[in-house]
Amino acid sequence: MLPGGSAAQGRPAVAIQAREGALKLRSEGPETPVWMLAAPELRFRRGENLQVEFANELTVPVGLDWRGIDGVPAIELLAGRRLLAASGWENVRIPLRHAGTFLCDMSVFANQNARPARGQPVVVAENEPVSVDHDEVLLLEEWRLRADATAAVPGTDPTETTVFYTLNGKPSLDVAARSNERLRLRFVNGSRRTVVAVKLESVDVTVMAIDSQPAEPFLARNGALVLAPGSRVDAFVDVTGQPGTQLKILLHDGRQARTVGSIIVSSEAPARAAPLPPPSPLSSNGLPARLDLKDAxxxxxxxxxxxxxxxxxxxxxxxxxxxxxxxxxxxxxxxxxxxxxxxxxxxxxxxxxxxxxxxxxxxxxxxxxxxxxxxxxxxxxxxxxxxxxxxxxxxxxxxxxxxxxxxxxx
Missing domain, CATH: 2.60.40.420 (Cupredoxins -  blue copper proteins)
Known part of the structure; x- marks a missing residue:
């Protein structure tokens, strides 16, 4: 059973609220007002039927945009579902046919009182075993901050703002690991407008899935992953550094590179005597192996x-x-x-x-x-x-x- 919900076998339930929130983006000064989706950790399994109870605690209509979930017309905003009115609530069922990394985002009509909105990563686990020691979600977000600590909404003029990036809501995030552990890092680009490159120093980065679907595993060139706004990339990283090593997580937005986090190799004994062998592909979600373009x-x-x-x-x-x-x-x-x-x-x-x-x-x-x-x-x-x-x-x-x-x- 998930926190904030109840479920029968194979039918998890979760409550999500759109509400006011705040982030501390500067060490000094006030917090930045944001809109957020209050929910427990959104982790499920392939094949489950998710029951979502969504409540809008804001003063404007909003809707949930489920990036990566295919073939569910009932959740398609504008085409299949209207935005939810202020103070309203609704129930929706989402069959989780595919495993992968998804993003539950908030869509808002143009509104002069709007705040920047945070998304919620969604993980649907494979039913088959995956040879990793830790599974981490890393949500990258971009903020255009004014002097008074308020932030510009995407789609509006960002004049006289400063660019800030966060990783899981923090200016910098540390991920702990032991030597010879394998990490599954689920990167999500929560920026609404910016293509970013994420680079991990001094380690091989194997791309395993892109945009919620398994890929044929391949090494990222120079350890860098390029993510369009809303894109998701699952990467396997084998930690081979010595105890005490800090492996920087760098973000480049086309203007400059900045450190947004680190993988810190702990002083504990190595997880195993040597790194694991190269990973096998993740299990297929059933998309067609070939596309016949002749009569397309x-x-x-x-x-x-x-x-x-x-x-x-x-x-x-x-x-x-x-x-x-x-x-x-x-x-x-x-x-x-x-x-x-x-x-x-x-x-x-x-x-x-x-x-x-x-x-x-x-x-x-x-x-x-x-x-x-x-x-x-x-x-x-x-x-x-x-x-x-x-x-x-x-x-x-x-x-x-x-x-x-x-x-x-x-």
């Missing part, structure tokens, strides 16, 4: 233009970006015609990033992709889940609005 539905989508509408409403976008029959493969050509990197997000399904000639794809699945100015990327997915689903586009500029369209699987 193909569509070109520019990431800007009059077809897009702000996140607050789909009223200006009555026609879907495309319609597809359930079970068919879809290939989208995504073009960024703006002068700033733009982030695309697909709801309802995960996609493969195709090679330039459509003759193969990268060995991982994604739900979010950052596209540089003037570039076109092609993605492909199997339209397995009937319903109306959002697609999102947002520039990597703090003041940029989030835009949405939708697509139909019939």
């Amino acid at each position: 539905l193909r569509a070109d989508i520019a990431l800007s233009g009059p077809e897009w509408t702000v996140i607050a409403s789909l009223a200006a976008s009555p026609q879907p970006a495309f319609r597809v029959k359930a079970g068919r493969i879809v290939v989208l050509a995504l073009t960024n015609r703006t002068d700033v990197a733009t982030v695309f997000r697909l709801h309802g399904h995960h996609f493969r990033l195709l090679d330039k000639l459509d003759d193969g794809w990268k060995p991982f699945w994604l739900d979010t992709l950052a596209i540089e100015p003037g570039q076109t990327h092609r993605i492909a997915f199997a339209a397995e889940h009937a319903g109306h689903w959002l697609i999102e586009s947002v520039a990597t500029d703090w003041a940029a609005p989030r835009f949405v369209r939708w697509y139909a699987v019939e």
Whole structure:
């Protein structure tokens, strides 16, 4: 049974409240007011049916955005569910078909009294054993702080603010480990606009999963992981340092590198005589091993233009970006015609990033992709889940609005 909830076998229940909160971002001065999701640790198992009781204790309508959870039309904001009114509450059931690292985020309509909102990582564990000693969630968040300790909301002017980053709500976080232990580090980029690179010094970093789906394991180049806003990466790290060693966790946001945490090797005896052998792939979530692109539905989508509408409403976008029959493969050509990197997000399904000639794809699945100015990327997915689903586009500029369209699987 989870704290704050009750459950029958295989049917965990959890209570989540949207409420006012505060963070201490500076050693001196007042705390920063934020909006937060008050909940117990959100850890479950694949195959469970999660019962969520959501209460809105704020004074504006809000909704829960479940990043990475595919094929549940009832939780799709704007397309399948309205935002929850102030002082309201609702129940929703979420079948947890896939194991992985997810993010429960808060969506808010444009509001002059809005505060920056914190998300809650969600872990759905595999049913099969995974050879790790510790499993740590590391939520990276970005704040644009004013002199009076208030913070600018994404989508508003950040003039006269200073950039701060936190790891699990702290300016710096230490993770303890013994020599020869294997850590599973679940990195979540909680920034709403910024692509970040996270680097671990002096250790090999093996990428095991991206955006809630297992990948063919591969070593991160130079130990660095690149995460678009909202992206998640699961990495295995074998700690080989001597007792007392501090392995820095560095974050680079395109402007500068900063230390946001450390892995501290304890003085205890090593966990084992030698590091574990290279890890085997995580168990599949059942996504198709191959995509037959021959008879795919193909569509070109520019990431800007009059077809897009702000996140607050789909009223200006009555026609879907495309319609597809359930079970068919879809290939989208995504073009960024703006002068700033733009982030695309697909709801309802995960996609493969195709090679330039459509003759193969990268060995991982994604739900979010950052596209540089003037570039076109092609993605492909199997339209397995009937319903109306959002697609999102947002520039990597703090003041940029989030835009949405939708697509139909019939």
